[in-house]
Amino acid sequence: MIRIPPLRRLVRSLAMACAAALSVPASAQGDLLVAPTRVMINSGGNAEVVLSNIGEKPATYRISLELRRMEESGDFDEVAEADANSTERAALDMVRFAPRRVTLLPGQPQAVRISVRPPEGLPDGEYRVHMSFRAIPTPGAPDAAAPPEAAPASGVTIKLTPIYGITIPVFVRKGRLEAQASITSARQVRFENQAFLEVDMGRTGQRSVYGELIGKSPRGEVLFSLRGIAVYPEVNRRKVHVPLNAEQAARVKGPIKLEYRELPENGGALITEANLTVS
Template sequence: MFRFLKALGLLTAAALGAAAVPVHAAGDLLVAPTRLILDGSRGTEVVLNNIGSEPATYRISLEIKRMTTAGGLDEIAEENVTPAERAALDMIVFSPRRVTLPPNQPQVVRVGVRVPAGLPAGEYRAHMLFRAVPDAVPVAEAKPASTSVSIALTPIYGITIPVIVRVGDLGAEASIGEAWVSEGAGGPAFNFDLARTGNRSVYGDIEVTRPGVAEPLLVARGIAVYPEVAARTVSLRVPEEVAAKLQGPVRIRYSEDREIGGGTIDEAERVVK
């Protein structure tokens, strides 16, 4: 239980009162941790928690997603996966594949990997999907014939987390590019380019500060660049008052996840327009 609560702490971030973080929660389901890295030596686990007031059932499966240069993740149909993506689907094992969670009762899903002999060095990734299974709806009592048509829509919630298998001696570096503030239909956003080199993904936290100001203007957790893209644009929604403060000279620091030491990956000074 302590591990679950500790992982949930990673789901929070502040940007002068505004959150700019990928939150792994949907409906009444919380999932922790938000990513897994396996090296073949031992397995790990994911903890699920139903924070609703009624029992809920979830189906667990693996799927392939590819990052876009805009930072999104496109779902890839199974017939279109590459050999490396197929290898990820085949080597990642987990149990159970379906769970029914009573309210506020954590459930452990055990995850392991079986790396086949001769697998080339590299980073292999699939995404674990936790999808709600809607309750069965009783057949309504027969009603008089009618010419009208009624449609009921039931939302089906799902969460995905990356499961990464690293084989061999891998490394990567990242560099921060240009930064700017934009205005969109959903409000202002702080944007910057993030490039990656090497044969694995990079992952970490972003902190934006202003010269002479101790308190960060913006903190964002869990920013990744996956191997299928050499660079991506990071876009973080911010309130109007934060957007105004972000314009001008700032320092952007990209650091490793705090769980592995928080070392600096890259740091850059930029003048934001």
């Protein structure tokens, strides 16, 4: 059993409590814990994201805003500011945050304040940026995860230092926006000896959809569930890959029912459903 020092337990509890209060989970990468993992601001206003250092050493993080576009595969493409469209440019212009760099002692939480001031005449719609939290390596600090370096024959040494980070979406919604989702087909596929259920999903309307995908047998037994499934406004359809273990792969065949619901902490309302036959 891994024992967590009392101070670290307190910080974990604080971050998780913040996440629960905001109806979204926390996300961890390396020694950084971030809550919430999604920020939604209607029209204008303020929000906070809590960062917590759950490691044993001080750590410094750089905070910035990025633009990303969803692809139909569900992956994201990074977008340079010079290539931003009008919606993306408006999102960057109206979202402000502070601080932009933080140093956290072990067990120390820090709030990042987010402020949104939509300009006059902003069209109704959903605007989104991605807030990035990236670790800044400590100069001269040894990389404990790196293997001992062998003596180079050429006299040149190259050291690769991994940089850990987390990125979360920040949404600004203006106006009364509607969206509908659909599930059109599903099939089993394999990638590198791992079974997946590949699901084709669609979206229409002026905003994104977000929720949990649940698979059920004809008798209503839950076969799997996968949280955090989003379809963003820049795509009308996307593929979702649900990892399946051996038992699930054997059962997720033939007729099944797929439900796409809001997360339980957001009410669990049904967004869409489909009865499909999986081959």
